[in-house]
Amino acid sequence: MSASPGTVSEVAAAGPGRTPWRRRLSEQPTIPLLFLLLCLVLLLFLIQPGILNRPNAWISSTIRFATPLALLAACQTLAMLTGGIDLSVATIATMSAFVMATQSAGQGDAVAVLLGIVVGACMGLINGIGIGIFRVQPLIMTLGTGLVGAGLLTVYQKFVLTAGSSVPDPIAWLGGGTSLGFFPNCLLLFLPVAALIIFSLRRTGYGRMLFAVGDNPIAARLAGVRIWQVLLVVYVLSGVLAAIAGIMLAGVTKTAALGSAEGLLLPSVAAAVIGGTSIFGGRGGYTGSIVGALILTVLVNLLTVLNAPQPIRQIIYGAIILAVAAAYARLTGER
Amino acid sequence: MSVASPVAGPVIEGVTGSVQSTLARIVRRNGWTIVLYLLLAALLLLARALRSGFGPADIQSLAIGVMPIIFAAAAQTVCVISGGIDLSVGPVMAFTSVTAAALMKGGSEESAIVVVIFVLLLGVAVGAINGALVVVSRVPDIIVTLAMSFVWAGAALLVLSSPGGAAAEWFKDLSSGSFLIDWLPKALVVVLVCVALVWLPLRRSRLGLSMYALGSSPVAALRSGVDVNRTKVAAYMVTGLFAAAGGLTLTMITGIGSPRPGDYTLNGVAAIVLGGVSLVGGRGGMLGPIAAAFILSLIRINLVFLGVEPSYSTVIQGVILIIVVMIGGLVALRRSRA
Numbered sequence: 001m002s003a004s005p006g007t008v009s010e011v012a013a014a015g016p017g018r019t020p021w022r023r024r025l026s027e028q029p030t031i032p033l034l035f036l037l038l039c040l041v042l043l044l045f046l047i048q049p050g051i052l053n054r055p056n057a058w059i060s061s062t063i064r065f066a067t068p069l070a071l072l073a074a075c076q077t078l079a080m081l082t083g084g085i086d087l088s089v090a091t092i093a094t095m096s097a098f099v100m101a102t103q104s105a106g107q108g109d110a111v112a113v114l115l116g117i118v119v120g121a122c123m124g125l126i127n128g129i130g131i132g133i134f135r136v137q138p139l140i141m142t143l144g145t146g147l148v149g150a151g152l153l154t155v156y157q158k159f160v161l162t163a164g165s166s167v168p169d170p171i172a173w174l175g176g177g178t179s180l181g182f183f184p185n186c187l188l189l190f191l192p193v194a195a196l197i198i199f200s201l202r203r204t205g206y207g208r209m210l211f212a213v214g215d216n217p218i219a220a221r222l223a224g225v226r227i228w229q230v231l232l233v234v235y236v237l238s239g240v241l242a243a244i245a246g247i248m249l250a251g252v253t254k255t256a257a258l259g260s261a262e263g264l265l266l267p268s269v270a271a272a273v274i275g276g277t278s279i280f281g282g283r284g285g286y287t288g289s290i291v292g293a294l295i296l297t298v299l300v301n302l303l304t305v306l307n308a309p310q311p312i313r314q315i316i317y318g319a320i321i322l323a324v325a326a327a328y329a330r331l332t333g334e335r
Numbered sequence: 336m337s338v339a340s341p342v343a344g345p346v347i348e349g350v351t352g353s354v355q356s357t358l359a360r361i362v363r364r365n366g367w368t369i370v371l372y373l374l375l376a377a378l379l380l381l382a383r384a385l386r387s388g389f390g391p392a393d394i395q396s397l398a399i400g401v402m403p404i405i406f407a408a409a410a411q412t413v414c415v416i417s418g419g420i421d422l423s424v425g426p427v428m429a430f431t432s433v434t435a436a437a438l439m440k441g442g443s444e445e446s447a448i449v450v451v452i453f454v455l456l457l458g459v460a461v462g463a464i465n466g467a468l469v470v471v472s473r474v475p476d477i478i479v480t481l482a483m484s485f486v487w488a489g490a491a492l493l494v495l496s497s498p499g500g501a502a503a504e505w506f507k508d509l510s511s512g513s514f515l516i517d518w519l520p521k522a523l524v525v526v527l528v529c530v531a532l533v534w535l536p537l538r539r540s541r542l543g544l545s546m547y548a549l550g551s552s553p554v555a556a557l558r559s560g561v562d563v564n565r566t567k568v569a570a571y572m573v574t575g576l577f578a579a580a581g582g583l584t585l586t587m588i589t590g591i592g593s594p595r596p597g598d599y600t601l602n603g604v605a606a607i608v609l610g611g612v613s614l615v616g617g618r619g620g621m622l623g624p625i626a627a628a629f630i631l632s633l634i635r636i637n638l639v640f641l642g643v644e645p646s647y648s649t650v651i652q653g654v655i656l657i658i659v660v661m662i663g664g665l666v667a668l669r670r671s672r673a
Contacts (some may be wrong), residue, residue: 134664313489315489
């Protein structure tokens with residue numbers, strides 16, 4: 001899939017000025033996205049000038065709510081780069097948060113968090129085995145594990161109902177707290193994770209293999225890539241990231257309820273798509289997904305401030321996701 | 336999942352062999368569908384063995400519960416065969432259901448017929464919008480219908496903000512009771528007749544052939560003179576029609592309309608995958624998904640009869656789905672190596 005016009009004749013035929021401009025945008029998809037984000041923020045300020053009195057509080061709360069979404073979008077980005085999708089992330093996030101919250105009283109905070117992450121890794125491993133080794137369609141496999149996970153959670157809930165649940169203080173601090181009056185603590189975790197993902201995707205062999213597998217699995221196999229291993233690792237990583245997202249979400253909301261992360265599933269896919277990651281694999285990156293997550297969070301904020309009724313909000317939300325995805329497809333000439 | 340291709344698309348057969356080889360071909364081609372119906376029969380017998388009182392009344396309630404799932408699966412089947420996927424089936428069902436319930440409230444029994452026709456047309460229009468957006472925006476189907484699922488869910492809330500409305504008496508009667516004999520639920524007859532009325536002519540038509548061609552290979556379809564865009568929109572229109580029929584059955588069963596979309600999108604996808612429709616497109620038919628919809632519900636019922644806690648049944652349902660698709664994956668791998 002070569003989206004950018006490559007040959008000299010094409011550049012000449014398209015006329016001066018236009019094609020290089022388009023080409024630059026298609027190579028740097030985050031620039032128009034950042035512009036859109038800026039527009040949305042400005043619009044928000046116009047409608048609700050009160051925010052400007054306490055900009056720090058607004059920024060840190062936006063970042064706090066965007067972080068779990070951005071982490072889930074990381075799962076989708078990784079899966080989508082290989083040509084897949086992970087529809088079990090929301091269930092995994094909920095499971096991890098719930099396990100952590102219910103185990104923290106008996107096991108101690110550190111063990112509880114670790115248990116939550118292990119749960120995510122195990123679910124990811126099941127996905128990876130199905131998709132990598134048995135070649136099941138990612139959509140169906142993750143749908144199935146999502147069902148299983150949701151069921152297991154209800155069963156588990158019955159056993160621990162009496163134990164009660166509480167979010168450990170350090171997690172609440174990390175997820176929902178701020179330092180120095182403006183710095184959201186979640187960035188302490190998110191920035192290194194994001195940097196690691198972006199760096200690995202661009203600079204490491206494994207990152208390049210992800211793109212290779214998504215772009216052309218047959219070519220990747222002929223080039224000696226063990227596709228099943230790549231896929232297995234991707235879905236385990238996705239599970240771990242989803243677990244971290246769930247734990248952070250529990251930190252933000254200070255509770256771990258069943259279904260708490262369900263509402264983030266579709267936005268996580270949307271964030272990755274808006275961010276320019278192709279659902280067919282091989283194209284995209286995590287930077288765009290982060291901006292996508294920020295855009296969606298600001299959008300929800302904006303729609304809340306507008307005080308529009310819930311149905312109108314939902315319709316506008318869907319329409320904007322579609323519009324941005326369509327604009328992106330036009331801009332890069334991707335098919 | 337290319338386990339088998341039940342009711343494969345119209346394929347030009349060369350020389351027809353003896354009766355035996357014809358029979359063998361039918362079994363080979365529809366192997367998976369036959370397995371599904373055997374499984375369905377086994378599950379029904381199991382239910383009968385587990386509960387001696389399992390009789391016409393239970394079959395009726397089973398059929399009523401499966402009605403919306405069958406329509407959701409039928410909607411998804413048409414879309415997936417032509418190479419797309421529609422993640423907005425659940426919300427569209429909710430939207431059409433509340434529209435029907437809101438319009439039937441206070442209306443006369445006769446006017447309900449107009450409402451039914453209007454809602455079906457609404458479904459077609461909704462499908463046309465989905466399809467047109469896929470074609471015009473050049474965004475992958477899954478993303479468009481994902482975004483539109485928010486829109487249609489919002490539209491459902493606009494019509495009715497909370498469960499309400501009403502349904503005409505004759506309309507509600509369509510799903511209750513039996514037809515001719517005790518063991519044949521009216522709900523089953525209604526759903527099968529509705530699906531057959533649309534699907535059988537469609538499959539034999541030029542449009543149906545175009546849909547299979549488009550799903551198999553869009554490029555090949557284009558080169559063979561298929562109007563790809565028009566076929567795509569048409570497929571989504573049929574999907575919308577089935578989704579609207581599903582929405583109508585929701586109103587029919589409950590007597591009201593609820594703006595909250597149920598799990599019908601996922602249930603529909605699960606049913607078609609179990610039913611042997613390849614998510615890649617171009618393969619599969621309607622018989623498999625219908626059987627699969629029943630099987631998924633019967634498994635749940637049998638587990639209840641067995642005394643398994645209801646909360647486990649979701650787990651078991653998911654595990655069965657995973658195992659089936661894994662076996663499918665293994666079979667496909669074997670075939671590609673052989």
